[in-house]
Amino acid sequence: MEKLSGFRExxxxxxxxxxxxxxxxxxxxxxxxxxxxxxxxTRDQAVDRMVVNALHAILATSxxxxxxxxxxxxxxxxxxCVQVSGESRFPEATPxxxxxxxxETDQDFVYEVLTALSRIKTPEGLPSFRKHMTSEExxxxxxxxxMLGTYKDAESVPxxxxxxxxxxxxxxxxxxxxxxxxxxxxxAAIGTDEALASITAKxxxxxxxxxxxxxxxxxxxxxxxxxxxxxxxxxxxxxxAAVDQxxxxxxxxxxxxxxxxxxxxxxxxxxxxxxxxxxxxxxxxALGRIGSMKGVICLMDGLDESDELILMAVVTALDRHVNPxxxxxxxxxxxxxxxxxxQLARAVASARALNIFxxxxxxxxxxxxxxxxxxxxxxxxxxxxxxxxxSALGTDQAKAHAAKLPDxxxxxGAKKAIAADDSKxxxxxxxxxxxxLGVTPLTATNGxxxxxxxxxxxxxxxxxxxxxxxxxxxxxxxxxxxxxxxLEAVPIIMVTTESEGSQREMAAKAGVTDFLTKPFKPxxxxxxxxxxxx
Amino acid sequence: MDVELAKPFIKAVVxxxxxxxxxxxxxxxxxxxxxxxxxGDVTGLVGLTGSKVGSVSISFDKxxxxxxxxxxxxxxxxxxxxxxxxxVGEITNMVSGQARAGLSEMGISMQGSTPTVIIGDNHTxxxxxxxxxxxxxxxxxxxxxxxxxxxx
Numbered sequence: 096m097e098k099l100s101g102f103r104e105x106x107x108x109x110x111x112x113x114x115x116x117x118x119x120x121x122x123x124x125x126x127x128x129x130x131x132x133x134x135x136x137t138r139d140q141a142v143d144r145m146v147v148n149a150l151h152a153i154l155a156t157s158x159x160x161x162x163x164x165x166x167x168x169x170x171x172x173x174x175x176c177v178q179v180s181g182e183s184r185f186p187e188a189t190p191x192x193x194x195x196x197x198x199e200t201d202q203d204f205v206y207e208v209l210t211a212l213s214r215i216k217t218p219e220g221l222p223s224f225r226k227h228m229t230s231e232e233x234x235x236x237x238x239x240x241x242m243l244g245t246y247k248d249a250e251s252v253p254x255x256x257x258x259x260x261x262x263x264x265x266x267x268x269x270x271x272x273x274x275x276x277x278x279x280x281x282x283a284a285i286g287t288d289e290a291l292a293s294i295t296a297k298x299x300x301x302x303x304x305x306x307x308x309x310x311x312x313x314x315x316x317x318x319x320x321x322x323x324x325x326x327x328x329x330x331x332x333x334x335x336a337a338v339d340q341x342x343x344x345x346x347x348x349x350x351x352x353x354x355x356x357x358x359x360x361x362x363x364x365x366x367x368x369x370x371x372x373x374x375x376x377x378x379x380x381a382l383g384r385i386g387s388m389k390g391v392i393c394l395m396d397g398l399d400e401s402d403e404l405i406l407m408a409v410v411t412a413l414d415r416h417v418n419p420x421x422x423x424x425x426x427x428x429x430x431x432x433x434x435x436x437x438q439l440a441r442a443v444a445s446a447r448a449l450n451i452f453x454x455x456x457x458x459x460x461x462x463x464x465x466x467x468x469x470x471x472x473x474x475x476x477x478x479x480x481x482x483x484x485x486s487a488l489g490t491d492q493a494k495a496h497a498a499k500l501p502d503x504x505x506x507x508g509a510k511k512a513i514a515a516d517d518s519k520x521x522x523x524x525x526x527x528x529x530x531x532l533g534v535t536p537l538t539a540t541n542g543x544x545x546x547x548x549x550x551x552x553x554x555x556x557x558x559x560x561x562x563x564x565x566x567x568x569x570x571x572x573x574x575x576x577x578x579x580x581x582l583e584a585v586p587i588i589m590v591t592t593e594s595e596g597s598q599r600e601m602a603a604k605a606g607v608t609d610f611l612t613k614p615f616k617p618x619x620x621x622x623x624x625x626x627x628x629x
Numbered sequence: 630m631d632v633e634l635a636k637p638f639i640k641a642v643v644x645x646x647x648x649x650x651x652x653x654x655x656x657x658x659x660x661x662x663x664x665x666x667x668x669g670d671v672t673g674l675v676g677l678t679g680s681k682v683g684s685v686s687i688s689f690d691k692x693x694x695x696x697x698x699x700x701x702x703x704x705x706x707x708x709x710x711x712x713x714x715x716x717v718g719e720i721t722n723m724v725s726g727q728a729r730a731g732l733s734e735m736g737i738s739m740q741g742s743t744p745t746v747i748i749g750d751n752h753t754x755x756x757x758x759x760x761x762x763x764x765x766x767x768x769x770x771x772x773x774x775x776x777x778x779x780x781x
Contacts, residue, residue: 151734182736210633210735233659237632271661273632273763304662308761571662580750 099128103137110137114145118152126153126160134169147175154179158187165191174207181211189217196223202232209235213242221246228254237273244281249290255282256293263300269601271304279305283312286319295323298343299336301598303568310343314350321355324348328363331370341369342377342592349381357382357390364393372614373592375400376408380518383412391416395424398439403617404524406442411520414448422454429455429464440468445527446520447480456488466496474530475503503530510628512557513548515539515572516590517564525559528621534628542567546575555585557627559620562591562598570605577606586627590615635659635763637731638685638776641724642767649720650700652693654767654774662762669775670694671713672747672754673721677729679739683780685728686754687721693772710748718746 098113105113117125129150136143154161154176164176165188173195180188189212196208209227212220221242228239228251240258243251255278261267262275282290294313300306313320327337327344348356360378363369369378379397382390394416397409413421425443429436443451443465455461469481478500485497512534514525522538529536537553539545541564548555558576560569567575569589576582586608591598599610608627611620639656646652669688676684689697698706698716706712721744729739747754763778 147734178734182734206636213633234632234635241632270658273659273661276661276761277632304761308661578750 098122099125099132102128102132107139107142110139110142111145114142114149118145118149121152121156123153123157123160125149126157129153130164130172133175134172150175151179151182155183158183158185161185162188162191165195170204174204177204177207177211181214184215186215186217189215189219193219193223202230202235205230206232206235206238209238209242213238213245216242216245218246221248224248225251225254229258233273237277240274240277240281244277244284247285249285249287252282252285252287252290252293255285255290259293259297262305263297263302268301271302271308275302275305276308279308279312283316286316288323291320291323292326295320295326295344298347299339303563303570303598306343306563307565307568310347310350313347317351318353318355321348321351321353321359324356325359328359328366328368331368332374338371338373339592341371341374345374345377345381349377349384352385354385354387357385357387360385361389361393364396372402372405375402375405376614379405379408379412380520383408383415386416391418391421395421398424398428401435401438402614403438403442404520404614406438407446407520407524408518410439410442410446410448410451411523414446414450417450417454422451425451425455426458426461429461436464437468440464441471444468444472444477444481445474446523447477449480449484452481453484453488456493459492462492462496466499470499470501472527472530473503473533474526474536476526476536477530478503509533509535510556511535511537511553512559512624512628513537513539513545513553513555514559515542515545515564515569516559516561517541518561521561521590524617525620528617529624532621532624532628534624541565542569542572542575545572549576549579549582554581557624558585558587559624560587560589562589562602569607570602573602573605573607588620588623588627590620632763633735634681634732634737634778634780635765637728637735638724638778639765640731641727642687642776644727645720645723646697646769649723650697650716652697652700652769652771654769657766657768659763659765662764669752670748670750671717672752673717673744674747674754675721675725675744676742677725677739677780678742680737681739681780683760683778685725685779686777687717687724687774688777689717689774690772691750693769693774696769696771714746714748718744721746 102110129146132146133150161176161179164172167173180192192208192212196205199205212223224239224242227235228243230236258278262272279294282294294309298309300309324344324347327340332338332341345360348360360382369375379394382394394409394413400406400409428439452465455465469478472478482497482500485493512529514522514536516522517540526536526538537548543566560572562569573587576587588609588611589602589607590611590613592613609623611623643654646654670691671694672686672688674684674686694713694717698712701716702712725741729741732739760779760781765776767774
């Protein structure tokens with residue numbers, strides 16, 4: 096190739112022009128001289144960069160030359176050819192690439208080769224991903240695990256399950272490794288019964304991030320994991336671990352939102368397997384999300400619940416699916432009067448079940464009962480919501496009722512508490528308890544929304560937070576509050592279903608002041624609020 | 630997982646900080662966090678579009694950010710806040726540029742936005758997408774920083 100003769104003596108502009116032309120023409124004949132320039136660079140960064148680019152362009156058109164380069168004694172040439180093989184997806188380069196890492200010890204180079212193999216994706220590459228999946232180098236193991244998912248390699252399931260179990264061990268659970276994320280995704284992608292059973296079994300993973308990843312993966316799979324989630328309801332929960340498993344499985348079934356999930360939950364209730372208050376709460380909340388006919392009938396039976404928290408979950412769920420049958424059932428219960436009916440009316444008010452309210456309002460007796468229940472609320476948000484609903488109705492009766500509602504405004508100088516929970520009915524309960532105690536509630540459906548309150552200059556006297564929430568969980572919120580100047584000592588109460596000590600240990604380390612385990616009676620929380628607010 | 634995106638960024642941040650600020654960072658074990666917020670005292674954030682869409686942030690603790698400014702400007706510090714902002718913006722920009730050059734060698738072409746710099750003790754900022762975040766902590770003799778990736 097004459098074009099490149101005397102290249103080093105040419106001036107910059109000539110060099111650049113020449114390399115540009117070779118790059119564009121993808122002139123294979125220039126390869127030997129370009130390789131020489133690559134191995135003995137000019138030391139002008141821009142020119143050397145263009146040499147690399149030209150080599151990339153030419154090698155991309157020549158698998159043979161690239162494969163020959165893989166055997167070059169020059170390490171730079173080998174790396175370049177590894178990259179080109181991957182980028183150009185040369186399947187014929189697979190044997191040479193595999194040979195390169197047979198005995199290689201430089202982990203960066205192994206990573207380069209595996210990356211190339213991951214792009215080429217020939218079946219011959221699979222064993223190398225199996226071999227390196229447990230590499231100490233996090234990027235290598237993550238890449239390999241991810242590829243085993245791409246190959247849907249059922250043979251790797253036992254090894255992946257072992258990695259998932261290891262990530263929950265005492266020494267590892269505090270941090271979610273990159274590879275753990277991929278292990279969950281790979282098992283979901285492989286999707287064999289064994290894979291799904293093992294992910295479902297790890298719903299109670301001690302690391303909240305892994306737990307969320309598992310929940311998200313199962314939710315995204317739709318109908319497929321439902322039989323595996325159903326196993327949690329095979330029998331009554333014998334211990335706290337089984338209670339947690341049932342609670343979490345019910346949550347996921349709700350997120351999936353498939354009718355078959357509702358069938359599982361309804362069957363569990365019919366068989367008397369749903370006993371614990373946490374499980375009941377989660378099951379009703381899930382049935383509200385799914386909204387199948389069977390589920391709604393089951394929710395109507397749930398109106399018999401006497402636990403205030405569970406009743407709120409039932410009312411919140413029914414409010415999403417209001418139909419004439421639900422309204423008739425509620426009318427019957429409310430018309431019976433007495434303490435049980437009063438509790439139900441208060442639940443409709445506290446849960447801000449406006450669809451139920453509007454549906455029942457046409458009946459004057461029901462209107463009276465419900466408006467009276469709203470009048471008992473000390474929560475400005477609750478009262479305002481019903482005032483708006485009444486003004487939207489626009490009838491004379493509604494106007495009169497709107498005028499009857501108390502004028503509840505937050506007292507100046509009242510103490511403030513932030514309450515963060517992703518469950519609508521839990522938030523309604525917190526509002527209820529706090530306003531009853533004369534505390535102004537600031538609610539948030541996740542940690543980030545709680546932080547938004549702080550950013551807007553709110554200084555809470557107390558924080559009540561759930562552990563597991565989307566966007567920002569309770570642990571991160573606690574860290575954040577503790578490192579905010581002025582909030583180092585604000586009491587933080589964490590409300591959680593976790594019965595395992597490890598989660599609490601992590602939370603206590605993060606700076607949580609006190610814990611309240613679900614299920615709890617509203618009086619228990621009220622007592623804690625009084626304890627910390629005096 | 631976009632683990633293949635991480636390597637060019639690690640290389641870029643090590644190169645840029647050692648060349649521009651004479652600080653040699655050491656990458657620690659990467660981890661995943663759920664929730665789309667980055668926490669730090671000074672953060673440079675770049676939005677990326679192209680083959681993939683997402684954002685990359687570099688969050689420095691105060692000591693590390695100040696050490697970078699001092700090393701870059703010497704004693705010629707006029708307004709520490711403004712200088713920290715400029716320096717972190719510039720570093721983020723260089724890291725984004727160099728990393729994108731590395732990625733384009735791998736056939737991943739991306740465009741980067743102008744960096745945004747946020748200053749405030751232990752602030753939080755939101756990443757563009759809702760996917761889990763890959764975080765890579767770094768230690769230096771002057772303080773610590775974290776790179777976070779979040780891609781759709």
